[in-house]
Amino acid sequence: MFDEVDVITGDAMIDFLRQLRGGFASRGVGQFPVSIALVGMRDLKDYLVAAKDGKPVNPGSPFNIKADSAVLSNFAKDDVAKLFAQRTKETGQQITQEALDYVYEQSKGQPWIVNSLFMRATLRILDEESTETVTLEHVRQAREQMIMAHETHLDALAYRLEDPQIRSIIESLITGESNPSLAASEAFRMCVDLGLVSIERGTPQISNPIYKEVIARQMTFSTQLAIPEPSWKWETPGGELDMDALLHEFQKFWRLNSEIWEEKSDYTEAFPHLLLMAFLQRVTNGAGHINREYAAGRGRMDLAVEYAGKCYIIEVKNIYHYNTPTAVREEGLDQIQQYRDRIDASAPAYLVIFDRRPKAKELSWDEKISWTVDETSNVTILGC
Numbered sequence: 001m002f003d004e005v006d007v008i009t010g011d012a013m014i015d016f017l018r019q020l021r022g023g024f025a026s027r028g029v030g031q032f033p034v035s036i037a038l039v040g041m042r043d044l045k046d047y048l049v050a051a052k053d054g055k056p057v058n059p060g061s062p063f064n065i066k067a068d069s070a071v072l073s074n075f076a077k078d079d080v081a082k083l084f085a086q087r088t089k090e091t092g093q094q095i096t097q098e099a100l101d102y103v104y105e106q107s108k109g110q111p112w113i114v115n116s117l118f119m120r121a122t123l124r125i126l127d128e129e130s131t132e133t134v135t136l137e138h139v140r141q142a143r144e145q146m147i148m149a150h151e152t153h154l155d156a157l158a159y160r161l162e163d164p165q166i167r168s169i170i171e172s173l174i175t176g177e178s179n180p181s182l183a184a185s186e187a188f189r190m191c192v193d194l195g196l197v198s199i200e201r202g203t204p205q206i207s208n209p210i211y212k213e214v215i216a217r218q219m220t221f222s223t224q225l226a227i228p229e230p231s232w233k234w235e236t237p238g239g240e241l242d243m244d245a246l247l248h249e250f251q252k253f254w255r256l257n258s259e260i261w262e263e264k265s266d267y268t269e270a271f272p273h274l275l276l277m278a279f280l281q282r283v284t285n286g287a288g289h290i291n292r293e294y295a296a297g298r299g300r301m302d303l304a305v306e307y308a309g310k311c312y313i314i315e316v317k318n319i320y321h322y323n324t325p326t327a328v329r330e331e332g333l334d335q336i337q338q339y340r341d342r343i344d345a346s347a348p349a350y351l352v353i354f355d356r357r358p359k360a361k362e363l364s365w366d367e368k369i370s371w372t373v374d375e376t377s378n379v380t381i382l383g384c
Contacts (some may be wrong), residue, residue, distance in 0.1 A: 120141075175269050
């Protein structure tokens with residue numbers, strides 16, 4: 001078994017496979033391995049495509065000695081409970097059902113994430129010898145620690161985002177726009193094989209909430225560092241987040257920097273979403289938390305910002321050449337109400353609309369930047 005074979009690239013990969021192919025003809029006990037398993041995050045075909053600078057593999061390639069490909073599946077919800085039950089049997093330590101549900105909700109059964117959350121909750125958040133019951137709060141702290149620590153698995157995930165093909169898929173998911181050819185692309189299949197993307201109820205989306213968080217932070221990290229430290233007050237006298245002030249400042253920032261920064265961005269359609277997330281993260285980092293929801297075909301990205309025990313709902317939408325500001329506004333108001341009802345019906349809600357039509361470049365900033373409140377739904381609508 002060759003573990004982590006996917007660290008080999010280019011000519012080294014071709015040379016490695018040639019050696020395997022060369023020994024194949026003389027395989028036998030004492031001569032050459034009878035059976036070989038290459039273990040990694042991608043199929044052998046993907047290694048070959050990458051080694052050949054993206055060129056498709058010839059069906060008649062002499063490297064086609066593969067017998068089968070197997071994918072290790074995620075844990076089912078019962079498997080997660082059984083895994084912790086082993087610790088309970090060994091140490092007597094218990095875990096609440098609420099905490100178990102949260103582990104599965106955040107990981108969707110991804111084995112490495114499940115194991116890491118349990119290890120951090122029991123060995124770092126709590127003392128190694130502790131038999132105190134693991135609660136939801138312990139697991140939440142473990143989740144944040146895991147993301148901030150840039151552990152190997154998550155770093156490997158972040159590295160994949162440098163691949164232009166994978167970036168194109170992620171961008172479609174972030175903006176939520178419908179793309180009929182999305183699932184038919186080789187890049188999409190690669191994302192599924194990597195476990196980065198899954199199809200839930202017929203909708204392509206990032207496989208689990210922790211991956212969503214890691215992807216968003218990775219894609220906005222350099223932008224976040226480039227945003228100056230806020231000099232304005234973003235907290236109320238009572239210590240709550242002043243979301244009105246924050247978003248007013250974002251509009252000013254968008255007006256001054258968006259055109260220049262977008263020219264340097266690797267992402268075109270998702271640039272507004274990423275810049276807004278970077279701006280929010282710059283302010284809330286360490287004191288708040290941002291829950292993100294995005295998937296292909298949703299037509300928007302939803303954010304739930306938690307700060308000082310209060311929740312704020314933000315929905316992000318784009319106007320394209322094939323729709324109108326009025327249609328996008330009405331659709332957005334309906335969508336954000338559904339999201340707010342599910343998350344927190346009393347939460348302040350904001351609909352942020354970016355005009356991405358070609359003719360928008362002809363408009364003045366005074367025409368593009370707007371701030372209104374829909375009296376019926378009590379949703380603040382920002383034009384950018």
